[in-house]
Structures are given as C-alpha cells and as structure tokens.
Amino acid sequence: MTSPHCEKGLHIRCDVFEEMKEAERISPESLSPPSSPFPFTTAVRDSSPELMAIREMVLNATIDCFKRHGAKAMDAPVFALKEVVRCVHGDDNQLIYDLEDECGKILCLRTDLTVPYARCLATSNINNMKRYHVAKVYRREASAMIRGRYREFYQCDFDITGSSDPMIPDVECIQVLVEILDRLSIGQYVIRVNHRKLTDGILTLCGVKREQFEHVYDCIDKLNQTFWEDVRSQLIDRKGLDPTVVARIGSFIHLKGNADLLEKLAQHELIANSNEIMDGLRDLTLLLKYCEFYQLADRVRRRARALSRLIRTLSGYR
Numbered sequence: 001m002t003s004p005h006c007e008k009g010l011h012i013r014c015d016v017f018e019e020m021k022e023a024e025r026i027s028p029e030s031l032s033p034p035s036s037p038f039p040f041t042t043a044v045r046d047s048s049p050e051l052m053a054i055r056e057m058v059l060n061a062t063i064d065c066f067k068r069h070g071a072k073a074m075d076a077p078v079f080a081l082k083e084v085v086r087c088v089h090g091d092d093n094q095l096i097y098d099l100e101d102e103c104g105k106i107l108c109l110r111t112d113l114t115v116p117y118a119r120c121l122a123t124s125n126i127n128n129m130k131r132y133h134v135a136k137v138y139r140r141e142a143s144a145m146i147r148g149r150y151r152e153f154y155q156c157d158f159d160i161t162g163s164s165d166p167m168i169p170d171v172e173c174i175q176v177l178v179e180i181l182d183r184l185s186i187g188q189y190v191i192r193v194n195h196r197k198l199t200d201g202i203l204t205l206c207g208v209k210r211e212q213f214e215h216v217y218d219c220i221d222k223l224n225q226t227f228w229e230d231v232r233s234q235l236i237d238r239k240g241l242d243p244t245v246v247a248r249i250g251s252f253i254h255l256k257g258n259a260d261l262l263e264k265l266a267q268h269e270l271i272a273n274s275n276e277i278m279d280g281l282r283d284l285t286l287l288l289k290y291c292e293f294y295q296l297a298d299r300v301r302r303r304a305r306a307l308s309r310l311i312r313t314l315s316g317y318r
Helices: 049-068 082-089 114-124 168-184 196-206 210-224 228-238 243-253 259-266 275-293 308-316
Strands: 079-081 098-100 106-109 129-138 152-161 191-193 300-303
Touching: 049 129, 049 152, 049 168, 079 082, 079 114, 082 106, 082 114, 114 129, 114 152, 152 168, 168 191, 168 275, 196 210, 196 243, 196 275, 210 228, 210 243, 228 243, 259 275, 275 300
Parallel strands: 191 300
Antiparallel strands: 079 106, 098 106, 129 152
C-alpha cells in the first residue's frame, strides 16, 4: 500500500498574506545561497516567518486529514544504516549523505520515510497499522539546482498496513489526498495511479528480463523529472537494453486514461493471455468503481508507470 509523498512541495494558493498572491515557486536562482561573509551550502534555505506560516498551514491541513482518517503519528531517527538505504536507491547512491558513528558504522541521513517504516514493521512484529509521518528528508542531488528542489525538504506519508478487502485502503489513500488538496485550494489536479502487477506484466511482454525490472523502474521513475528521450538513452546506453525492447516500453509508458484505457488494454491480444496483467487490470477496475462511489473518479487517471522504490523497500524486509 503506497502513500502520498510530496517530494517537490505544493504550489498553493495562499490567502494568509495579502501581498502574497501565490506561494513562491522554486527556481534555480532561489536555491543559490545569498551573498554573505558566512559560509553557506547550496540548495538549502532558511525559512522566514512568512514561509513558516505557509508551511504550518499546509502541514496542519495535512495532519488534520490524516487524523480524521484514524492514522496514528510515528517518528524515527533521522539517520539509518547506509547499507539499508543503499539497497533501496539502487543506482542512485549519490543521493545519500554519509555519516559515521564512533564505532565506525557507516550511517546516512534518511532519504525518505518509507525505509524507517518498513524497518519498524519488520522489527516490531506489527501486522496492522494506519500511520502518518511528516518530517524532513535529505537528498544530496547534484541536479537539485537544475530541477529546482531543495536538498532538505518535507515528506508527508500516510500508510495502511495489514489485511483488508481489495482496493479499500487504496481508495482511502486517494480520498485523503483529494481532501488535502481541496482544502489547500491548489486548483486543478490529477492523481495518477498504477499497479505493480500491470507494469511487471507489460515489461515482460516488452521483452525485459525479470532481473532487469528494478533497473528499468529506476529509469522510468525519472520521467517525473526529465523527458522520455533522456530515459530512453539511459535504458539503452547505461542499462544495456535492446532499442527494440525500449521502443516497446515507450509505446506503453505514456498511456493514460480511466475505465476506457483499462478496457482497451484488456482487449489487447497479448495482454489478455497474461494472468499477471489481467489481475492488475481487475484491481484497477475495482479501484475506479470505488472512486466513482466516493465521487473521486474525475480526479484519477491510470498511468503506465511504476514507483518501484516502495515495493523494493517493503520486499527487502520480508
């Protein structure tokens, strides 16, 4: 069960200060440290009282919604064993800020809130939980200045763990996200959902070997930050995939829609013979029916991409 993460922050309408018609969008220029005689690193910032007021408004609205849905707060250390975090990020080890304790253990600052949650579940013998965690995370990205994201930023996690009827926790996560975004009045938005069985099955049809899935997903995850041509080049030049296989992946990667897309995929001759893909399509069809019942369907689009890090994290703690 995934949770909504706000990695790049929300660009919100703010009525707290009359002179601020809109929360300031992050630009590469705003990430540069101000001229000062005191040393200061890049891609971080101090928060003024005005920015703190905006942040508090957003976080309070988020946490209030989490609590209304019965989630309990959790916290975890800001650092972790590097070997655990490194296995989650795959080829993105450059994201990690290294630390070392007095015993020589190699630690790092947390890069997300999912790894500590998975560790907590595995070590505490917890089988059922609905939790939220709002805290800062840290990523040492060389490209942060270009993409306009700070190296220290907040994530807001909402997770439902345990047994339940199919798609019930998933639709509640969508409902939580809709309630938060509507309360913040950010304007028009679309929530993208996906299913791991569907994307795994599609990669198999495209000719990708199962042991290559995580490498492919690492590249596909970057489509939120770059263009398909860049991802295509990485898949061929760095991951060694055949250009024909990558072309097949590209034919699926930009598909989006609702029930119409699911019906179209189910009628595809090759897909209809894949039990894995059909299981994913049935789950997504059920999810959309729940969304229609809760009047959420107009906010949701299915997208043929996968966020693989969460799956890899939870799988590593089985």
